[in-house]
Amino acid sequence: MSDLIYLYGLIPTEEEKRESVIPFKGLDEQKEAYSVQIGKITAVVCNLDSKEYSEASIEEKINNNMEWLQEKALHHHNALLNLKQKYTVIPMKFCTIYKNENSMRKTIENNQEKITDSFLHLAETEEWNLKIYCDDSLLKKYLSGRNLNIASKKEEISKLPPGRQFFEKRKLDQLLDKELETEKGSVCEQIHDRLKQFSLNHTVKNNWSKDVTGKKYDMSWNSVYLIAVDRVEEYLEEINNMTKEMEEYGWKFEASGPWPAYHFAIMA
Amino acid sequence: MSNRESVENKNIALIDILDVILDKGVAIKGDLVISIAGVDLVYLDLRVLIASVETLVASQSGNRKEISSEEFDKQREELMYASQ
Numbered sequence: 469m470s471d472l473i474y475l476y477g478l479i480p481t482e483e484e485k486r487e488s489v490i491p492f493k494g495l496d497e498q499k500e501a502y503s504v505q506i507g508k509i510t511a512v513v514c515n516l517d518s519k520e521y522s523e524a525s526i527e528e529k530i531n532n533n534m535e536w537l538q539e540k541a542l543h544h545h546n547a548l549l550n551l552k553q554k555y556t557v558i559p560m561k562f563c564t565i566y567k568n569e570n571s572m573r574k575t576i577e578n579n580q581e582k583i584t585d586s587f588l589h590l591a592e593t594e595e596w597n598l599k600i601y602c603d604d605s606l607l608k609k610y611l612s613g614r615n616l617n618i619a620s621k622k623e624e625i626s627k628l629p630p631g632r633q634f635f636e637k638r639k640l641d642q643l644l645d646k647e648l649e650t651e652k653g654s655v656c657e658q659i660h661d662r663l664k665q666f667s668l669n670h671t672v673k674n675n676w677s678k679d680v681t682g683k684k685y686d687m688s689w690n691s692v693y694l695i696a697v698d699r700v701e702e703y704l705e706e707i708n709n710m711t712k713e714m715e716e717y718g719w720k721f722e723a724s725g726p727w728p729a730y731h732f733a734i735m736a
Numbered sequence: 737m738s739n740r741e742s743v744e745n746k747n748i749a750l751i752d753i754l755d756v757i758l759d760k761g762v763a764i765k766g767d768l769v770i771s772i773a774g775v776d777l778v779y780l781d782l783r784v785l786i787a788s789v790e791t792l793v794a795s796q797s798g799n800r801k802e803i804s805s806e807e808f809d810k811q812r813e814e815l816m817y818a819s820q
Contacts, residue, residue, distance in 0.1 A: 538750060545753045561761035586762075597752070680751055704739035724747040730760040 471515035473566045476501070476547045477728070478576070479555040480587045484510040487554055495543060496520070504569060506576045509583050512551060513572070516565065526563055548728040556591045558583060559728035586733050592697045593668060595732060596725035598707065600656055600689035606718030608648055618644065655719070656689035659710060666703040667693035669732050685720065694732040 474495050484503060491500045494514025501514040519525075529536045541562060548559045566572035576583065612618045618640065625636045664670055675687040695703050704723060711721050 537754070541750070541754055541757055544757055559757075559761045562757040564761075599747075676751070681749070701739055704743060708739060722747045723743050724752065725743070727756065728761075730756040733762050 470518065470568055471499075472518050472521055473569055473572050474514050474516050474521075475560050475564045475566065475572060476512045476514075476544065477551055477560050478558040478583055478587075479503075479510050479512065479551060480584075481505055481508050481510045483555045489551070492547065492550070495540060501547065504573070506573055507580065509576055509580065511572060511576060512547070513569075521565065526565075530563075545728075552726065552728045556587050557728050558586055558590070558733040559730050590694075590729050590733055593694050593729065593732075594697055594700055594726035595729045596693050596695055596700070596703065596723060597727060598663065598689070598691050598693070599687055599722045599724075600659065601683060601685040601720040601722065602652055602688045603685050603718035603720070604648060606716070607651065608644060610717045611647055611651060612644060615647065618647075652688045655714075659689070660691055662706060662710070663691075663693060663703060666699050666706065667695050669694040671731055685718075692727075692731045694729060700726070 479489075484505070489501075489503045489510075489512055491502060493499075494501045494516070496514070496516055499515045501512060504511045504513055544562050548557060551557045566575065612622075621640055621643075625633055625640065628636060660670075660672065670691060670693045673690040673692060675690050678684075678686060681687060693703065707721050707723050710719075
């Protein structure tokens, strides 16, 4: 049986002509990756043994072999990161595999227009991710100081008999928790608005739990921005400014990038 | 040092990579041999979580009872069953 074709991503042929893709070891760590020219589009691919990489065997590995998944996911991502340093790249989903070169060619030819449009849209841009974390105890402290209602309520409670104090304090804590959540939501929206100005496109993602991130604090915001290369410094400077402004109230910012445009290379 | 240099390639965890390459990225359908669009990220979160807990347990061995990966797999199955 012939080899399967693993597609990493697509780059514009004219960029590849200026500087050809440096061969690297493919997904199986044996065969070299190479490029296939299809008109204005160049596909960066590697060959895979059709028995070892059948749908069933890949699914089995993804579900039951975390080590394999980690290793191959990193390989896929690193290959795209390296391409991204030199070319405009449309990154493919992990394990985009075609039966043979012909079937890949046909698929790409059928989508030629959308792909070249996407190249134009992504040229000279970078994808950046921002995650915001919050130390709730610090923000709560700040909020209870800022909110006069809460301060006067505290004063009132301290004059009550001990039994009542307990219940009233609990009520106040609940009020504070609610205010904390509202504040977190509105601050993150404001931050997003400030950063949107630097971006060509943006998307808000789900927050992840501490179990997944392994962080000490809850994630309050997770968003991605597509930014013109010449505005990235400004965008990062704005994040630095916000860190300085807001650190003392418990806010922590984590920017990462540049990523291949996983969120914005969309074939609508 | 520019802002870019101080941030570039930092703050990236494996879960970040898995999240995007399994969920995002372009899939040009056609004669695809395999499409893993069906991978459920909730399930993935669970796996990564379990992997990290396993590491934690391994690093604390001696202080507490070791939990084998078989037991984790069993727990995972139960969790998955419960979340279906």
